Amino acid sequence: MACKGLYTCRLQHQHPIAADVTRMAPSRGLGPVHALRRLPAGRGGFRAFASFTKTLADPKNKLQRYVSSSDDPYLNLSIEDHILSRSPPDSTVLFLYVNRPCVVIGRNQNPWTEVNLGLLDAARPAVDLVRRRSGGGAVFHDQGNLNWSITCPRNDFTRDRHAEMVVRALRKLGVERARVNARHDIVLDQGLEERASDPGDTHRTPYTGDDGTLPQPLKVSGSAYKLTRLRALHHATTLLCSPNLHSIPQYLRSPAKKHIQAQGVESVSSPVANIGLAISPFQQCLLHEFAEMHAAVGKAHVVTTVGQDHLNVPDIKKGYDEMRSREWMWSQTPRFDLLLDKPNDIGIEMNVHHGIIKSLVLKRARLSPKSQEGLRAALLEQKLQDIDRWSTHLQTRIGSLDDRTLAIAKRLEELLPMPKLIGS
Structure with missing residues (x-):
């Protein structure tokens, strides 16, 4: 099958992309977050949720393909984890899903250093905050981004193998500037001069510049991984036609x-940049490319649609509830120190471990002994997840606050806000 001739949002890949580029740098203002109409999931037979795990775990199903009809990030990531834990050790499974607007951080990341939580809180409920179970960095999802997920035998896993599959699918749709870079991400080359290149080389295009030359390639897909004893999960974003491209770096x-x-x-x-493809044709091309790539393993079974009904699967529901909990979001945070001891700041140092304040040092805080004692009593061993607002918490624990303590509460509110999570 050739994937040519399918509808695209804007196919402009014979020339460098300019209009849809954003960098991780300041921009002026922040518009509303846009949610696109949810596109239909891939065609194919539907498996009732009751038989999903049975089909997934069947040793005869060496090659499986699933598409989600839900845009709930907590559900899609929980289905993904269920696939990882229940699929046969020697099977390879493709899962495609599109999430509503959300910021997704890695399992071992600090939300206060990775996300503008104050901005995200102001955008509620338009943007969710999610901590996934795999490692890697923070990303922004919306309905202009297709997430692809491969679960395979650990011995078959490499960081490039399935990124190369995605590049082949993109090139079949005319995106000839797409390639896998040295960081295992997918980028669009921006070179102006066309050079001779092997069409089968997924790590080089006719527009690849020499190392260190400009213009810099634009990232359109970033990956994360999770490895178990026998299995490997590789999942990634694909920026196709996001309407929020210029808001991403601000979050x-x-x-x-x-x-x-x-x-x-x-x-x-x-x-980063948009590729300029609609989700549906790319999804169909990727489903085919996956089956073609793994044809030696066996015939891929019919594309199965999964969605909201699959919350009736107990393991998926358990994972879903965990991902929406405050404990998962905040208590998973690795140890960190908040240092506000410069002359023009509030003069405190705070150590936080697993979301709990373990030490508090007051330097130049200019507090009375009574206020210092009250502040320590109110904060030490306190879970950050239980602080909705710092001023309210301190007033509840201490009583009336003097101006200096109020200033400390305000500063902590700026730097360590606690956005409410969906369902919390």
């Missing part, structure tokens, strides 16, 4: 980052 830039020394994984910022 992924934290005002608290420069004040925090943190353990865990730090995101790497890159200039």
Whole structure:
């Protein structure tokens, strides 16, 4: 099957992309987050949720394909984890899904350093905050982004293998500038000069520049991974036609980052762009490319649609509830130190471990002994997830607050806000 001639949002890949580029740099203003109409899921037979796990776990099903009809990020990531835990050890499974607007951070990341939580809280309920179970960096999802997920035997896993599959699908749709880069991401080359290139080389295009040359390629897909004893999960974004492209860096830039020394994984910022394809044709091409790539394993069974009804699967519901909990979002945060001890700041140092304040040092805080004692009593061993607002919490624990303590509460509110999560 050739995937040519299918509808695209805007196919402009014979020339460098300019209009749909955003960089991780300041921009002027922040418009509303846009939600596109949810596109239909892939065609194919429907398996009732009651038989989903049975079909998934059947040893005869070496090659499986699933498409989600839901845009709930908590559900889609829980289905994905169910696929990882229940699919046969020697099977390979493709799962495609589109999420509503959300910021998704890696399992070992600090939300206060990776996300502008104040901005996200102001956007509620338009933008969700999600902590996934795999590692990697923070990303923004919306209905202009297709997420692809491959679960395969661990011995078959490489960081490039299925990214190369996605590049082949993109090129069949005319995106000849797409390639896999040295970081295992998918980028669009922006070179002006066309050079000789092997069409089968998924790591180079006719527009690939020499190392260090400009213009810089634009990132359109970033990956994350999770490895178990026998299985590997590789999932990634694909920026196709996001209407929120220029808002993404504002959500992924934290005002608290420069004040925090943190353990865990730090995101790497890159200039990003839309590919310019509609989701439906790319989805269909990717489903075919997956089946073609793994034809030696066996025939891929009919594309199965999964969705909201699959919350009736107990393991999926358990994972779904966990991902929406405050404990999962905040208590998974690696140890970090908040340092506000510069002369023009409030003069405190705070150590937080698993979302609990473990130490508090007051430097130049200019507080009375009574206020210092009250502040320590109110904050030490306190779970951050239980603080809706810092001023309210301190007033409840201490009583009336003097001006200096109010200033401390205001500063902590700026840097360590606690957005309400869906269902919390």
